Amino acid sequence: MVVLASRSPQRRAILEQLGVRFTTAIPDVEEVTSGEPGDLVADNALRKARAVEGDCVLGVDTAVVLDGVAYGKPGDRTEAGEWLRRLSGRRHEVWSGIALRSGARERVATAMTRVHFRPLEPSEIRWYVATNEWRERAGGYAIQGRGSALVERVEGDFWNVVGLPVRELVRLAPELVIGRSELD
């Protein structure tokens, strides 16, 4: 049984689809906001994994990166619209750090997925902002929701964009996923 140190419903859903047995706890940490994307998300993931009690704790951090700048969550509708205009017709990167703390042992990995947005009309941006789906989403969109209509293609681990890099989780801790034989 692993403890997911996150409040994200998307991360919970990914662990559920994999059949991982887990509980959740919300980490109270000060997050790093600057630095190289890979270092930043790895550092934040480790801080989260260390901030929660448990024999086996999983911390995850995700950042949307465009032109070397990391985007967190938009503060309001205006900012959400402005970010979509920047992402429109371009390719950006989604980075995740994943940290698994088992007793004194800590394993950390990162993943990067490229996401290509299609060119968006102003009316499409107004539509998406009005859905309110951008709230609480890194980069201001949800690729597993209405936001899928904004995307041209992805390259890499799709689940990393949703919020948890499945390929890296399986690499770090196959025992959490492989071997559970019955679908729940």
Added chain:
Amino acid sequence: MVVLASRSPQRRAILEQLGVRFTTAIPDVEEVTSGEPGDLVADNALRKARAVEGDCVLGVDTAVVLDGVAYGKPGDRTEAGEWLRRLSGRRHEVWSGIALRSGARERVATAMTRVHFRPLEPSEIRWYVATNEWRERAGGYAIQGRGSALVERVEGDFWNVVGLPVRELVRLAPELVIGRSELD
């Protein structure tokens, strides 16, 4: 309101996440099983769209293609395991055809996404076959379920692999998706 000519719960889920208003009907068609992948899935999508009553009908067909051979659904556990051994450590293609019939007007498009499987251990293949998740799945895996643990990366429209190419749906019929302002 569109009629989805499909029994697939995955296709229903994708239309729901997009906020498309739809009903479903199960098409009774004889499917084409040979030919170029793009022609095959386009032809089958159109047959499905024509086989169901409605003012606006959406037909979709998906095929997994490895070395030019289209794979449907595995017939039993042995076949499911054999197919996973073939897919292991390699890149395959997932093709979808999408056909939208509105009165006398028919619009058809195709999409292709590349999926790279990581190299799988025999024990991992046994595990996945035992989950039974391969049943009723083209190619014998579900990328949005336990099968996500088998995948190294994707290139293209992820939702095409789940069963409905969102990018092509939005291109063919933006009015079905864009403009609905409130999340249900």
